[in-house]
Amino acid sequence: xxxKKLLLIxxxxxxxxxxxxxxxxxxxxxxxxxxxxxxxxxxxxxTVDKLSTKSADGGxxxxxxxxxxxxxxxxxxxxxxxxxxxxxxxxxxxxxxxTTVAGQMSDSEMSVFNTDKVIYNNxxxxxxxxxxxxxxxxxxxxxxxxxxxxxxxxxxxxxLIVAECIAK
Amino acid sequence: MRFILLxxxxxxxxxxxxxxxxxxxxxxxxxxxxxxxxxxxxxxTREDIRYYGLSVFDKDWKSVRFAAESKVVPxxxxxxxxxxxxxxxxxxxxxxxxxxxxxxxxxVKEPSIVSSRICSKLK
Numbered sequence: 001x002x003x004k005k006l007l008l009i010x011x012x013x014x015x016x017x018x019x020x021x022x023x024x025x026x027x028x029x030x031x032x033x034x035x036x037x038x039x040x041x042x043x044x045x046x047t048v049d050k051l052s053t054k055s056a057d058g059g060x061x062x063x064x065x066x067x068x069x070x071x072x073x074x075x076x077x078x079x080x081x082x083x084x085x086x087x088x089x090x091x092x093x094x095x096x097x098x099t100t101v102a103g104q105m106s107d108s109e110m111s112v113f114n115t116d117k118v119i120y121n122n123x124x125x126x127x128x129x130x131x132x133x134x135x136x137x138x139x140x141x142x143x144x145x146x147x148x149x150x151x152x153x154x155x156x157x158x159x160l161i162v163a164e165c166i167a168k
Numbered sequence: 169m170r171f172i173l174l175x176x177x178x179x180x181x182x183x184x185x186x187x188x189x190x191x192x193x194x195x196x197x198x199x200x201x202x203x204x205x206x207x208x209x210x211x212x213t214r215e216d217i218r219y220y221g222l223s224v225f226d227k228d229w230k231s232v233r234f235a236a237e238s239k240v241v242p243x244x245x246x247x248x249x250x251x252x253x254x255x256x257x258x259x260x261x262x263x264x265x266x267x268x269x270x271x272x273x274x275x276v277k278e279p280s281i282v283s284s285r286i287c288s289k290l291k
Contacts, residue, residue: 156277167192
């Protein structure tokens with residue numbers, strides 16, 4: 001019986017050494033930019049001649065989330081609508097105004113996105129230099145005014161926001 | 169910071185996302201003489217998107233001729249696809265950006281739609 005116990009010790013030791021072996025888990029963080037359509041917007045119709053995504057106007061503000069894994073590798077370019085992609089026939093011009101701002105952010109230092117943003121294309125395109133890594137939610141407001149106080153015809157209206165991530 | 173972000177990405181997942189990597193693809197010789205290739209990965213977790221368009225641009229954002237199995241890539245929800253972009257040696261010096269852009273079907277009638285485009289840069 002004693003002999004059997006002695007024989008068992010090296011076997012147990014061998015098992016223990018196997019159980020204690022460390023298995024490495026390797027990871028690699030790849031530089032990338034991910035665009036997420038967080039909240040689909042909705043036009044409110046506060047007056048007959050106006051469609052707006054502002055909550056004060058009864059709309060829902062579209063929100064686009066960017067996940068930036070490595071800082072300073074990309075710039076975000078967000079272009080707001082200047083036309084409807086789908087609407088009833090419109091016989092008069094539509095005047096579009098919009099704003100794009102970095103709202104919620106995973107790092108307070110990302111507020112630099114707003115201070116350094118560049119706006120062009122008559123205010124419809126906003127460019128943000130993504131110099132900080134993390135997640136940032138861009139809030140987009142868009143307003144369309146029809147003719148001179150003219151009522152928008154009834155029907156479905158669809159507009160397109162283009163969210164881009166361009167490698168630097 | 170990176171670990172927090174990685175955790176958020178893994179834990180939260182991508183509910184509605186478009187991803188196109190690598191950020192800086194490298195052009196290498198393909199099996200065809202005079203044709204270079206770049207290997208890209210497209211990942212779709214946008215439930216509302218079923219097609220992505222591919223394009224190649226020069227530094228001034230003018231189109232550059234390229235070939236791929238298909239220039240419009242059908243993608244299922246949560247599908248990952250490996251894409252090879254072929255560029256001839258005549259165009260290779262001009263090519264600067266490889267982009268993928270979500271394609272929105274005419275049947276989509278949501279009031280506000282986000283079209284996403286991600287461009288990688290050839291260095």
